[in-house]
Amino acid sequence: MDLAQLREACSKYTKPAGFKPSYGTAGFRAEASLLHSTVFRCGLLMAARALKTGAATGLVVTASHNPVADNGVKLVEPTGYMLDQSWEVWADKLAVAEDTDALCNVIRELYQQEDIPYGSGTVMLAYDTRPSAEELVKAAGSGVQALGGLPIVCGLLTTPQLHWMVRHCNNSLKHTESTYYEEFASGFCTLVKGCKAEPQALTVDCANGVGAEALKTLSERIGAQLSVTLRNTGEGGLNEACGADYVQKERQFPAGMDDRQHGARCASLDGDADRLVYFHGMPAGNLQLLDGDRIAVLAALLIRDTLQKLPSDLPSPSVGIVQTAYANGASTQYIREQLRLETVVTPTGVKHLHAAAEHFDIGIYFEANGHGTVLFKPELIQRLHELGDCHEAAKDLLALVDMINQAVGDALSGILLVEAALRRRGWGLTEWADLYTDLPSRQLKTLTRDSGRKTDFTALQIKVKDRSVVVTADAETRAVTPEGLQSRINDSVSAVPSGRAFVRPSGTEDVVRVYAEAATQQAADDLAAEVARHVYDLAAGIGAPP
Ligand code: 16G
Ligand code: MG
Numbered sequence: 001m002d003l004a005q006l007r008e009a010c011s012k013y014t015k016p017a018g019f020k021p022s023y024g025t026a027g028f029r030a031e032a033s034l035l036h037s038t039v040f041r042c043g044l045l046m047a048a049r050a051l052k053t054g055a056a057t058g059l060v061v062t063a064s065h066n067p068v069a070d071n072g073v074k075l076v077e078p079t080g081y082m083l084d085q086s087w088e089v090w091a092d093k094l095a096v097a098e099d100t101d102a103l104c105n106v107i108r109e110l111y112q113q114e115d116i117p118y119g120s121g122t123v124m125l126a127y128d129t130r131p132s133a134e135e136l137v138k139a140a141g142s143g144v145q146a147l148g149g150l151p152i153v154c155g156l157l158t159t160p161q162l163h164w165m166v167r168h169c170n171n172s173l174k175h176t177e178s179t180y181y182e183e184f185a186s187g188f189c190t191l192v193k194g195c196k197a198e199p200q201a202l203t204v205d206c207a208n209g210v211g212a213e214a215l216k217t218l219s220e221r222i223g224a225q226l227s228v229t230l231r232n233t234g235e236g237g238l239n240e241a242c243g244a245d246y247v248q249k250e251r252q253f254p255a256g257m258d259d260r261q262h263g264a265r266c267a268s269l270d271g272d273a274d275r276l277v278y279f280h281g282m283p284a285g286n287l288q289l290l291d292g293d294r295i296a297v298l299a300a301l302l303i304r305d306t307l308q309k310l311p312s313d314l315p316s317p318s319v320g321i322v323q324t325a326y327a328n329g330a331s332t333q334y335i336r337e338q339l340r341l342e343t344v345v346t347p348t349g350v351k352h353l354h355a356a357a358e359h360f361d362i363g364i365y366f367e368a369n370g371h372g373t374v375l376f377k378p379e380l381i382q383r384l385h386e387l388g389d390c391h392e393a394a395k396d397l398l399a400l401v402d403m404i405n406q407a408v409g410d411a412l413s414g415i416l417l418v419e420a421a422l423r424r425r426g427w428g429l430t431e432w433a434d435l436y437t438d439l440p441s442r443q444l445k446t447l448t449r450d451s452g453r454k455t456d457f458t459a460l461q462i463k464v465k466d467r468s469v470v471v472t473a474d475a476e477t478r479a480v481t482p483e484g485l486q487s488r489i490n491d492s493v494s495a496v497p498s499g500r501a502f503v504r505p506s507g508t509e510d511v512v513r514v515y516a517e518a519a520t521q522q523a524a525d526d527l528a529a530e531v532a533r534h535v536y537d538l539a540a541g542i543g544a545p546p
Helices: 003-013 037-053 085-097 100-113 135-147 161-168 175-191 211-227 246-248 291-305 329-337 348-356 378-390 392-405 411-425 429-433 486-495 523-539
Strands: 028-031 057-061 070-076 122-127 150-156 201-205 227-231 264-268 277-282 286-292 319-323 344-345 362-364 372-376 471-473 478-481 499-504 512-517
Touching: 003 037, 003 100, 003 135, 028 037, 037 057, 037 070, 037 085, 037 100, 037 122, 037 135, 057 135, 057 161, 070 135, 070 161, 085 100, 122 135, 122 161, 150 277, 150 344, 161 411, 175 211, 175 392, 175 411, 201 348, 201 411, 211 227, 211 411, 246 264, 246 286, 246 319, 246 512, 264 411, 277 291, 277 429, 286 319, 286 429, 286 523, 291 319, 291 329, 291 362, 291 372, 291 392, 291 411, 319 329, 319 348, 329 344, 348 362, 348 372, 372 378, 372 392, 372 411, 378 429, 392 411, 471 499, 478 486, 478 499, 486 499, 486 523, 512 523
Parallel strands: 057 122, 122 150, 201 227, 201 264, 319 344, 319 362
Antiparallel strands: 028 070, 057 070, 264 277, 277 286, 362 372, 471 478, 499 512
């Protein structure tokens, strides 16, 4: 490491005074103009991580479903997974270092403690459609170079595309954008070959983000086997009244799609295309959401159908579904009782679900909000290759491995998964939705005051002085502190038929979130409001009480 060069580069990216970025659930996110120093430092971090692991790492400049004025970074391990959790502490230490001296000290400490070899680390960089991307990618590249590393700018890509490329690169596989489309398209075409059902028209809300161009290219590669129409491809504001987050949280049709007729099949991506939800219009003009829980269930059905066709003398692979506490109780019950599959609950955030899914031969993980994928153990893939061409089912499973991003949840491969699963069963969204009925729930959503309600409340994101006073355990289902909070929640829940509720500090915003479920919508709303009030009272809420 050339210290003089490092110092000079660091001094060009000074941290705004008072700005204290923190790694959070999935990387750094903030108003774009604040982030130059943070992104530069992430470049340093990922160059060091590449040296430590002896393989290429990745960095995506994106703020996912946040407004266009924000930006952020997501950091990618050589495996294509998210940054190893043991290194998040270095990300934080680098990001908050006050000045060049402090920053160089953290780097020295990192090199010593992690025993980083000297050399040149490769970092693959990508960015989404935000106007602030160009400068921030430059900052990331300067960070990589400041540690003598090699930044490779892969261009405008979805987050999962960069994860996939890093993984393929380190497995010595072709890793161009074009190979990504080819592999996905070929896996999909294998799976739908011979299906009696015709492709159904699907309209996709692309959140005015980077997924629009990628999905267009993918669908062109696939041709007639996939019938998609793209909306919100860039004509409106990024994530503005559209996208997976908006549709899932608000239960509203995205901009430009409120004219959907009853039953029309629709889907929404988020701004960096790592989240996917499906929806369709109901007779009264309401929207029915088919969220990540439903996608997990459909994936499990497809996998079960395919596994049943494997030779019976083969040891059957373990299959499990990983969810978070946000998974609707009805989905968990369906998975356990009807599919007879094991379910595991982890804290919120892809990194937690992903790690738990790796324990199964086939690990299906989805958050209700639409983040997720299906992981196949390398040993299973090897066995399937050995069965080879003589078994249709083995070929189908290998096609699934090609078509489902093995690095991270990917909305594009999610669409192919859903479309293949529905077509192989000859189903529409109605049959899929009819598998089970969601329990009414209430989560982060701003409600207007409604005098007909027992409890008035305006928001279920409770602003508190310090969200870290809320500490949870058992995959966020139990509040350990503040003292007394959980027993109050228990009292409220026990009075409500089919009631369930939990609270957790957000990993991305300075708020505490509340989730409640009950037999009726009114009861879920009231339970959520009551629990929100407990949080407000015991965790030093700010502003008007809920
Ligand atoms: C991030 C996470 C997502 C999680 C969400 C929760 C990744 C790639 N993204 O977007 O999985 O559901 O945060 O946000 O891990 P919250 O902590 O603010 O509720
Ligand atoms: Mg996203």
